Amino acid sequence: MKKVLYRHLFSKVLGLTFLLFSSSFYAQEEAEVATDAAAEQTADAVGGDPVKGKQLFNQNCAACHSLDRKMTGPALANVETRLMEDEGLDKEWIYEWIKNSPAVISSGDAYANKIYAEYNQAAMTPFPTLSNEDIDDILAYTAAPPSTPAATATATTAGGEATGSSSGISNEMILGALALVFGLLVVMLVLVNKTLRRIAEANGVVLEKEKEKRLPLWKAFVQNQFLVLVSVVFLLLASAYFAYGWMMQIGVDQGYAPVQPIHFSHKIHAGDNNIDCKYCHSSARVSKTSGIPSLNVCMNCHKSIYEYTGNPEGPSAEDLAAGHTNEFYTGEIKKLYKAVGWDEENQSYTGETQPVEWVRIHQLPDFAYFNHSQHVSVAGVECQTCHGPVEEMEVVEQFAPLTMGWCINCHRETNVKVQGNAYYEAIHEELSKKYGVEKLTAAMMGGLECGKCHY
Known part of the structure; x- marks a missing residue:
């Protein structure tokens, strides 16, 4: 019987595996020591403590900045070096920018206004409580090399001569070594299998071959x-x-356009006849809700307008296809008379009224607070901003999604009309003194606070 060599092969594989793992752990320890030494050299060069800087960075900067990728603000890796070499700025500029960025912007600084315009015209939050030493520590952290196993461990003397070097082993090399070990194990198992088959055949053992059978x-x-x-x-x-x-x-009913018991054409009233929205929805100027107009408001005009004669050019093809003829609109006026109890022949009210069950289109959740007068009268927001071009709608539909994200974006992007508004002029004046704000949005006035809309 032939000698079986797989035991010797197995021992060699184990020995090689132990050697590779020992080398990798030793290289990692050397790399960590080299990284610590490099961090100390960086701290001496920039004049700050990167360890303290990391803590300050996480407390004050991490919400908007990252070291290696763009977030709400730019990436800050080596920011001091980039500003000095690329933009020609000094550390005093960095101190002023971090402590009061709106003031730097309002001073007309070219690079500050460039950053302000690039990042959605949103000034960085001022940090007046940070001292120059704190900022030096943060800059030291942003300038420190990343702590990775592949860090270079080469040190040089003051005269420029090398005192020692250790390249270390990267993660790719370790993974390659593990893959090699795995491959050797597979080869070993194949050799063991062949050896066992030869031993079985030498001893007269017949090995049955599995019948190939394709399963469904x-x-x-x-x-x-x-x-x-x-x-x-x-x-x-x-x-x-x-x-x-x-x-x-x-709860998102964008595009919802129900059929009303009495057809009311905003296209005719607000579009063709140029009736102001707030004439019918007068409570939008002074109340939380815009309100459903009373039928008496309709009768202010329709006591005299008892039929619809249409446009001089005649009904459009679209109106004819929808059945919106002159007779149709005149019939809707008769429904109005019946609801309010108006006797058309005697030109008087009969007192026999019928309620009109209007179908509500725009509906906010009960936990969301929205005040029409605050937006219409104080902020000067046009009705079409939220309700769309109602002057073009034959049948009114929900134009906007009216979701929380939609409202928040409006608060962030829409500039408040300050001119001619004493309330906002006073606020703008105070904010300009404090932060140097040129434009005022609802977000700057706390419009993103949860309690503004949820109470």
């Missing part, structure tokens, strides 16, 4: 537990995605 596709799928698991996870994630999308549309 569905049975092969069921027997493969991995494919079943992956399919189940995929179906669960897909179901959760579609369920989330469906639930997020609950």
Whole structure:
């Protein structure tokens, strides 16, 4: 019987594995020591403590900045070096910018206004409580090299001669070594299998070959537990995605255009006849709600307008297709008379009224607070901003989604009309003194606070 060599091969593989892991751990320790030394050299060069700077960065800067990628603000890795070399700015400029960026912007500084324009005209939050030493520590942290196993561990003397070097082993090399070990194990198992088969054949053991039999596709799928698991996870994630999308549309009625008991054409009233929205919805100027106009408001005009004669050019093809003829609109006026109890022949009220069950179109949740007078009278927001071009709507529909994100974006982007508004002029004056604000938005006045809309 032949000698079996797989035991010797197994011992060699174990020995090689131990050697590779020992080398990698030793290289990692050397890399960590080299990284600490590099961090100390960086701290001496920039005059700050990167350890304290990291803590200050996480407390004050991490919400808007990252070291290696753009967030709400720019990436801050090596920001001091970039500002000095690329923009010609000194550290005093950095101190002033961090402590009071609106003042630097209002002073007309070219680079400050460039950053202000690039990042949606939103000035950085001032940090007047940070001292120059705190800012030096933050700059030291942004200038410190990343703590990775591949960091260079080469040190030089004051005269420029090398005193020692250690390249270390990168993660890719470690993964390659592990892959090599895995490959050797596979080869070893194959050799062991062949050796055992030869031993069995030498001893007269007959090995039965498995008969090839193709299973049906569905049975092969069921027997493969991995494919079943992956399919189940995929179906669960897909179901959760579609369920989330469906639930997020609950209460969002954008495009909702119900049929009203009495047809009212905003296109004719607000469009053709140029009737101001606030003539009918007068409570929008002084109240939380815009209100449904009373039928008496309609009768202010329709006591005299008892039929619809239409445009001199005649009804459009679209109106004819929808059945909106002169006779149709005249019939709707008769419905109005019946609801208010108006006797057209005697030109008097009969006192026999009928309620009109109008269908509400715009509906906010009960937990959301919205005040029409605050937006219409104080802020000067036009009705079309939220309700769309109602002067073009034959049948009014919900134009905007009226979601929280939609409202927040409006508060962030819309400039408040300060001219001719003493209330906002006073606020703008105070904010200009404090932060140097040129334009005023609802967000600058606390319009993003939860308690403004949820109470």
